[in-house]
Amino acid sequence: MANTLELGNGKWATGKDTVLAFNDENNNFKPLPFDFTRASSATVVNKAGLIETVGSGEPRIDFSNDAKGALLLEPTRTNRMPNSEDGSTWTLSNITLSSLSGGLNKEYYQITSLGNTGRFDTVKNDWINLTAGTYTASVFAKKGTTDQIILTSRANSTTQDKYSVFNLTSGIVVSSNQVTGSIEPYSDGWYKCSITFTNSGSYTDFASFAFGFNFNSSSTDTLFVASPQSEIGSYATSYIPTSGSAATRSADSSSQTPPSGIIGQTEGTMFFEIDFANISGVSGAWSISNGSSANRITMNTTTSSSTEFILSVAQNYNSGSTKLASTNVTYSDNHKVAIKYSATTLKLFVDGQLADSVATDGFGNYTNFYLGGNHSGVYGGDTRKFIQADLYNTALTDAELQALTT
Secondary structure (H helix, E strand, O other): OOOOEEEEOOEOOEEOOEEEEEEEEOOEEEEEEEEEEOOOOEEEEOOOOOEEEEOOOOOOEEOOOOOOOEEEEOOOEEEOOOOOOOHHHOEEEOEEEEEEEOOOOOEEEEEEEOOOOOOOEEEEOOOOOOOOEEEEEEEEEEEOOOOEEEEEEOEOOOOOOEEEEEEOOOOEEEEEEOOEEEEEEOHHHOEEEEEEEEEOOOOOOEOOOEEEEOOOOOOOOEEEEEEEEEEEOOOOOOOOOOOOOOEEEOOOEEEEOOOOOOOOOOEEEEEEEEEOOOOOOEEEEEEEEOOOOOOEEEEEEEEOOOOEEEEEEEEEOOOOOOEEEEEEEEOOOOEEEEEEEEOOEEEEEEOOEEEEEEEOOOOOOOOEEEEOEOOOOOEOOOOEEEEEEEEEOOOOOHHHHHHHOO
């Protein structure tokens, strides 16, 4: 069961504009470079659990969710908060703020409540009028003398607050009002807390973001916070530092035109361990093709419900009709997925089970391998974390694939 190409699985090697995959040739690993592009710098969580910045064209191996690391591919996003790195510019409402060295991102802040018997004691970076659309705001937080933090899309009118309350001990969303709250654990007691909300356009005076203490805070209450972000989209992405104005991170893209024999033509197997945590709409996850939809096997994800998404594999041969294998998958951190193709049958395996099987017109004419995109390499638009990606130029048995994906 020797693969012809392996990417990741704890064996990462990257360089400027390059991610290295390997193929096992006579028990010797032979480097097979993937082209990688991103037109801007970006941040990533390193092995030490800290946020670091890498330059444009530098692939990001993210260790926020998996000790083996994952190739992080993200869409273009903009942090609308103009001074995420400079707490001295933030507007304080009934709190004090002090700067501390260290934390996840070299510097963080302690906020202390002055005591409140009414509404929220908060920090806000700026008031920003929001047009109609979906927004996500996030901040890294750690408990102090209290373990609850509130994130709010706060309006000038006190009747229009949209918020979630988070517990920084148990790592749960305590309550929400008109937003979807999410909390993700990081190292050393830190959490990334976020709220997602839709602004209908009925009000244009919503603040993009405020965060701080919940109702009726005490004058002794403290919390630690860092790296706030407000972005257009239905989920939070990696942190984008700003200094004086909004800043944009460009999209990631990775592809390869491998040597002959790496991609199986009339038969083969593809295996992926991948984090599908963030999905919006319909988007491509990976593809082998001839650069067009005429000859391709492409995996897509589609939103379905708050608990499930649709994982589908679209296949075409010599411009024939599209064949589709699909299944509903529960949202979770990681899934193991395999696609087997041979003769005129394509099979989809997910987490140890045969999920679907479909008859096809045949296979072949594959020249390109795309990660995070569709049959022509167009980026899919959703965050992908590839922990492992393997190609085999033979069709593994059903039993082997059930074991591989368990």
